[in-house]
Every structure is written in C-alpha cells, then in structure tokens.
Amino acid sequence: MSLARKLLPGLLLICIPLQVLAWNWRTRITLSLKDQPLFTACEKIEKAYGIHFSYSRDVVKMNQRVTIDAKEMSLRRVMEILFSENGIQYKRIGDQLVLTVKQSNTRTISGFVEDARSGEKLIGATVYSPQQRIGTVTNQYGFYSLTVPRDSISLLVSYTGYLSTPATLKDKENRQVHFKLNPSNTLQEVEITENLPKLQEQTQMSKVNLAVSQVKAMPRMLGEEDVLRTIQAMPGVSGGTEGSSNIHVRGGSPDQNLILLDGTPVYNSSHLFGIFSVFNPDIIKNVDLYKGAFPARYGGRLSSVVDISMKDGDMYNYHGEISVGLLASRGMLEGPIVKGKTSFIITGRRTYADMFLQDAARNGMKLGDKGSLWAYFYDANIKVNHIFSDRDRIYLSAYGGQDNMKLTRDKQFDSVGITPKRYHEQINFRLGWGNQAYSLRWNHIFNPRLFSNLTLNYSQFYFLTDYRYKYEALDSIREKDNMFGRYYSKVHNAGGRIDFDYRPNPRHAVRFGMQAISHIFQPGITRFNNVSDDQLLTDTMYNNRTSAGVELSLYIEDDWRIGDSMHLNLGVHTSGFLVPSSAYISVQPRLGFRYLLPRKWAFKISYTQMTQYIHLLSNSATFLPTDLWVAATNKVPPMFSTQVAIGLAKTFQGEQFEISLEGYKKTMHNVIEYVEASGNFQSATSNWEDNVIIGRGWSYGGELLLQKKKGSLRGWIGYTLAWSERAFPNVNHGRVFPYKYDRRHDIEIVLTQRLGKRWELSAQWEFATGTPLTLPTASYEQIVDVSPHLPPSRQDPSEVDLVGDRNTLRMQNTHRLDIGATYTVIRRKRRHMLNLSFYNVYNQQNPFFYYYKRNGAQQRELTMVSLLPILPSIAYAIRF
C-alpha cells in the first residue's frame, strides 16, 4: 500500500469533521440580494460558504422574495433576516441547516400608520382585529405591533378625523404593513391628535391627552394660542396666579413638572415672566399630561410629566402658515426635502410691540439718536426627519427661544436736572433668558415585535443681565467712568437614552430602557470691571463655580392582560444620582391595575413613586426665570413622592363621551424653601444649603372629567376638589399649613361649537375658590437713625408690617368667562382664518394680590389688585 493510500482514509476522517466545523454561527457572510426568492439566497450562501440547506419544497415556501444587503454579517443574523420574518425555522443538524415551517399559531403584523397626504406619523391610531377583538395603538413614533392568530385576515385601522381603513391580509405570515389614512373631511383642517382607545380599555389613568385642534379652538389671550393654558383647564391642574401659564399639578410646584419637547426637558416653559408658554402651537403634534400613575419610562420630577411631540413635517407637499396677532406673529413652513424620504418643518414667532415704540422710547427715555429699546420674545423650532429604510428612521429637532430686553443710550447731555453740565453717557443694558433644546432620535425596528428608539439630547436654560456704562464729563472736569457688569445663571443637561418597545404576544406589551443624564449647574456667576478716571477699581468674578451631577436610570414596564377583564401595568424605575459629595439610589415601583366592571366601567388603581434630584431655589411669590437650579446634596437631599390614585372611567355613546372620576393622595418628602432674603440677582454660593429649609407636602382630592369628543359640539366639564399642604420646621411653628396654590374647588367648562363649515365658536368658564393669603398681623414703628437730630428721609414715611403665620387667610373666589370665534374660508387652496377673542368677557375683577396702600390722606387701606380686565384680541392666519 502506497503512502498515499495509507494516508487517504486518515485524511478523509480528518477532512469530514473539518468540513463540518468550517462554518459556525459567527461565520461572516456577505450577501446582497434585491427582491429575490429565498432559494436564491440559499444557493448563493451554499456556493460561497459551503453551507448546505435541507428542506422540503412542498412544505417550506422558498419562493418568498427577500431583499438583503449583508456585509460581513454573522451567519445567525443573516438567517434571522432571511427566515424569521418569513415563518421559517432553521436548525443546524450536522453540517446542514435544516429548514422547516415555524410552528406558531400566531403572527405579528407591524408597521407605521401615517397621514396619506402628508406622511405625518399618527400617534395613538388604533389597529384592531375585529375577529379576535384585540387591538393595539401606535406609539409616539406611529409604530404599532399586533400579534394575532395566524388565521386573522382582516384589520381595521382608525383615527379621529380620518376614514377608518379596513385591511385584508393576503397570507398568514408575519408582515410589515404600513397604513395610510385619508382625512374624513378634506374641507376641514385635520389636526393630528392622539386617539387613544376607550378609557375602559386603558390601564393608564391620571393622564390627559390634548388635541392640538382643541388648543387652537380655545379662546385666546391677546391673540395667542397656548398649550399650557389649555392644560390649566383640566381638573387637577391649577395655573397659580391669574394670567400665568405656569402649571401646578395635584398640589405640586412648577419645578416639579417634567416638560419634554421631543423627549428633551425644557427647564423654563414660559415667556414674559409666565404669561405665555414657549411652545408654538404650529409645531405641536401631540401633548400628553400625566398627573399621576406615571409610566416607568418617566422619572426625575415629582408631580407631572408633560410630553410634547413636535410635528415631523409633510413628506409629500409644501405647506406654510402665517399668523398675525396683536402681540406676536408666527410663521410655519413644512415640506419634503426628498419626497417620501425626508421632510422638514420650521416655525418662528416674535413679539413686535417694541418695534412700534422705538421713537417714544428714544425720546421718553432720552436714549439719543443712536439709542434704542428692544423688549421682545421669540422662539423657533426646526425638525428634520429622514426615512433610511422600513426599519430605520432618524429625527433631528431643535428649539431655541429667548426673552430679551435691551436698552442702549448714546447721548450727550447739557444739564443734570436744572444744573448746567455737559457730559456724554453711553449705556448698554441687557436682560434676558432663554431655553435651547436639541434632540437626535433614531427609530429602529429589530423585528416585528421589537421597536427601539435611541435619543441623544441637550437642553439649556440661562438667565443673563449685563451692562456697559461709559460716562465722560466734557469741558474742564475730569470725570470718566467705564463700567461693566454681568450676572448669569445656567443649567445644562446632556443625555442619552434608549427605549425598547417589545410586544412578545397579545397579552404583554413590554417597554424597557435606560438613560444617562449629565446635569451642570452655574447658579449665579457675576463679573465686574470698573474703571474710574483711568483707575482700575474692580476686575473680578464672584461665585465662579460650576457643579455637576450624573443621573442614571433603568426602567421596565409590562402592560399585562391577565384576562379579558383584568389588566396590570407593572413597572419599576430605578435611578441613581452621583454628585461629588453624595450618591443616591432610588427604586421607584410603578403599578397600575384595571378591572372591567359591569356596564363597561373600568375600575383603576395606581401606585407610583417618583424621585427628583434637582431643586429650584426660589424666593419669589411666583416662579421666575431668575430662580436658580441646583443639584441635591447631602444636606439637601433629593425630593421624593408617593402617589396613590383610584378611579372609574368609561367611554360611552359611540365614543362620543368620556367620563373619569379619580381620587388621589400624594405625599412629598424633602420639598424645600429658600429663605435667603431676596437681594439683587442672588447667587447660590457655597453655603446655599444653609438658607434652605426642608419639609414635607401632602395633596389629596378628587377629580371629575366629563368630555364630549365627537360631534359639532365638543368640550369638557372638569371639577376638582383638592387639598394641598406643606409643613416646614420653622414655618407656622412647624404646623401643617395650606400650600400657596391650594384651591378647594375648581370648575372648568370648555365648549367648542362648529357652525357649518366656516364658523367655530368657543367658550371657557372657570371658577375657583380663593387661594391662601398671608397678610400682616400687626404694624409698628420703624427706625433707621441713631439720633432724631439727623435730617429726615426724602422718602415717604413707612412702618414695619409684622408677618405672622403663613397662609391663614383666603383670597376671594375667582371666576372668568373667555369666548372666541374663528371664521375659516378656503380660497384658491388657501385657508384663511380670522379669530376674535375676548378674555374675561364680563370684566370680572379677580384678585391678583393684596397689599396695604396709602391713600391721599396717608391712611393705609387693604387693597385688592386685579390684573387682567376684559381683553379683546384679533388674529388672522393664512395656511397654504
């Protein structure tokens, strides 16, 4: 036997296992196919990599067409792409991949629901299987996933304002199906609104969804539509002081609201010291307010979450809108960059009162010919989104807004009062604040049951004031100043999060994810440079310190259908906060339970815990942009709250009406008050913690909301019965006292009525019992001088008012009616809209605050100040 013959059997023995081991699941595969049958893919892999496939052509449908572009991808991933979604199971047996039909009784239909005309993704559209009576709703990105029995062949897709669309499925396989819905009435403008399932079909409670069409239909103040003002009209939400757009939710303070714009927190949500919100209604697609029962995916604030989604922009056509009001003008433009693939939307808004007051300001304030006075706010939004594939989509959104006051004087004077003196004065003074918020989001569909969203975001809020003062005496006097001062405070927030939406089967809807946020605080930095007669007096900075904190969180929640009548939403939000001096960990359970009672009433109960790691230092009567954000420390620990809610809810009469009744109790720990005497532009210096007192808060009550959501007459009636209390060791001798926005009763009635195709009328009436009031409990003489022989003050005489216990009195009750009418006409494909509104139509004098005012006889009288009388307004908009 030759040597070769001797070796051959051995080589064969070696080669067989070598061939078997020539590939494994990590073998890198490169394969590119476009709309080719599956068997072609198998043939190519077999030829290129020696991987054999074994299957029965009668059983396994290998003529299904696939598209794949894999470069150096693992074999397992390639197999998943080729087979998993086509109902084919693969298994390695020896050196072969054996293909069989996946033995499953169900299949998963997934995809997006969108507006057929604009491509705008529809949030909360219902995808329903009439046969099985099961359904789902699209998520925040318009994505749905519905697992149904394999033999389900029909679906019904519906959405308010759109024609319900039946869909018949051709086969029994997993499918990605995108639905395009047409508006039901093309004469009416269709606003994209959330269209949640009936209340008895939602485990979520303590949530309010706002239709943007409703925001636009509300009576306006000074011609401006306002999302937060509309939220104020919901039970459980109070606006605080009259005219303010702040929101106080279930006894919480405004700093306890997490306001998200496309997933990015916005720290200060108001313009003009709280009169208008920063959200331009033209950009808003959807608004969700959570007052309690917080889903596990939210965290970081105690009292509410306002989740605002911006529109994506029309994928197919260009549109625009220009609106002119008494206070501000707005513009919006949207359209495709690449039709069907990429779209944009851009909006802007600015007030213009200052433009008309330039001459008056120049003369009245002696600003000089080069001087000016600007006082305005503006905001702008831009969003671009691009569809990479059926599985991948990216969104880039940005918001920027500012309130600014700029005064410039450049003038030569000839006198000081009545005394002749020539001098030249230059003043540049600026005061302003603003937000910036940016987010980049990437949607990816791993498979029909697993959707993900990756978000990177950045948010900033700042307050700034500065001056440059130059003074030079002319003629023979040497007198020259050059002064500069700046004060600013900032809070930055940069973060990333990834969220997964997993629908393993019809009984479970699982969401999970994680988040990391870096907070940076600069609470009041000042800088001065002062040169007088060429002598440098000051050149320094104060409180130039930056502190940081990192917040990490993980969450998971499962919306579990235990039975036809019983559902459970079980979740947990775990977070940690790292600051140089401390580390905090918080495990926050989130529980929701729903049980379907007879007559289709749903009984709901929820339990949630929330933790807030950042504090707002405020010593104002209301919340102002000058308030300072700081991180929790070991001396001032994070706030946390526990809330229990119980309720009944029902949608009835063909989904025309919704009613919900809820009771709640919330306890808050480590709420703070800043007791530093309010000086000029204060800073949170290294010892700010010494000026903080730490206490507790409680709020409890009941809320009733009856809504009519369909028909020409829509609106709601809301009633709130509430108590909100606080306790601090050194306030009111440590006793529990009412929180400053505690209102016992609050009634809101909002109605909108369409009259024909052109008119829409609206009315809003609200009544609220008075908020707590603190007035002096005695007055006494003051002193400022050592001796009575010194010359008296030039100022009015004054006295000391003794401030006793806090919030022992009540302001008078408030009520107000606002009305509005909008006339809409379409001419040459352009929609013209004229709105006329009256705020406080019967001119009710509601209290804003009380104080002792000196009358002509120098007697002091308790005086009530009302701020907002009847305010008519008119606004015109054209949409094209």
Next chain:
Amino acid sequence: MRKIRWIIGSLLILTACEKKVDITVPYSGDKIVVNSFVQPDSTVYIRVTRSQPPGSNAFPEVPDATVSLTASGIPVQTQWQVIGGRGYFVSRTPAAKGMMYRIQVSAAGLDTVSASDTLPRAPLLKEAFAQAGGNRVKFVLKDLPGKDFYRFRLYAAAPDNKELPLRRELFRFDPSYNNSFTDVATENFLETALVSDERFDGREITIVMQTQDVNMKDEHLILEVTSLTNASWQYLKTLELQTANKGNALVDLSRVYTNVVKGYGILGGVNAANLYIQIK
C-alpha cells in the same frame, strides 16, 4: 433681582385695577416696640411705642414705660424727652464702646420686653474727594478681616457748619459690591446703600459713588459710613426689602428682623464714621 421684580411689579400695577377690600385680618395684639441704635460716644435715643392692628401708620408712644438700660451690667439712666414732637427715652451719658447694651421695657397691660446688642468697630475711611461740577464722591475704605456690615449715606452739610448734616443726598453705589445692575438702566438713586464686606473682606478699596445732583464749588458734603452689628444689619436689610417690596405682587411679604424678646423693634449697635468733604 429685587429691582427686576420691582420693575415688573410696577408694570403690572400700571395695567391693574385696584379696589379697597374688607377682610377681617387677625391682629396679634398690642406689644411693646423698642427702637434704638446705639452709637459709641453718642447719647442713646430710645423710642418706645405700641404695635397696632395691621395697616396702621400711627403708633402711640408709651411715655410711662419703665425703661431699664444697662451697659455691660452697669445701669444707664434715661429720661423722657420730646424732640421734634416725638418722645424719646434719652440716656444721660453717652454710650461707650466695648460694652454690651441690654434693655428691658415694661408697661402696664403689656408684656415686658428685652433686647441686647454689642457695639461694632468703627469703619476706617480716608481720602474722600468730590470735585466741583462733578457727580462723584470718591473715598477709600479699609476693611479689616472678619465679617463686617456697612451702611453708606451722604449728606449735604449746612453752609455755616460743615459738620452739620442738612439734607440727605441721593446717590448710586458701585454695583460691583451690591449687584445693583438695574440701577444703571433705571437711573435709580438712593439715600442708603447697605453692603456687607463679603466681596472685599480684609482689603482696602476705593469706592466711587455717583451723586444725583451736581457738586457745587465750596459746598460741603458729609459721607457717613456706619459699621453695623449683625442684628443691626439684619434689621436694616430686611426693613429695606420689606419697604422696597410693598405692593409688589411678585414677592411675598418679607419679615423684618427683630431682636426684641416678646416685643418688636431693634436695639442695635452701630458705629458711624463721618468724612467731611469740601467740594473743590
């Protein structure tokens, strides 16, 4: 910030409607009010009045009160005097530095009250200057290490007596020390500036005050810089805030500090130094 809130508050008032209202406000009852600033080497003037229901602006004196004033435990005799139509308990001897002053006041039907304070060190001033036709007063303040509080005031002196203050002058203080950013834009001139030394502790600084009126040649100004104890500082600062914020909707009514036990008011130590400035 206080000024910003004041400006906004004023704008709000301009657009607002006001009306007198009747609300039954609980009254915390009559208490003795003791008011006195004690200055070394000066007579002590003590006002004793009664507190009144909220909103009052006239406060009855208590001339029959029993006033017991001591300096580090040594009794200081006082006598009732009416000066300019107002009654004072006036010490027979001037206050002395380094003493702890304590007062106890009792009157029929009222709780007996007491208060105490020390006297602060004097401020160190030099090189005051004001030129004719100018709007500036310049001087040097030497601050010693440790926490100090100051009050700055300016007087026009009598033509025939440069040490006799005639009237109060209005001025703007350097914003570097009190953060008064908006004074520049609002042309806000004040009688008083209250400043702590947290920004110049232990240093010698040159301060320039901008006067509202033009300095007239050969006239005299009196610069008064007063050191304050912590109690005096807290009283004056909180009083300034309450006065400035009266009628301001954006600020809660602030409390005025008192160191009078079972009553109201202040017994505060001060130490004023004056510089007499001839305008050249």
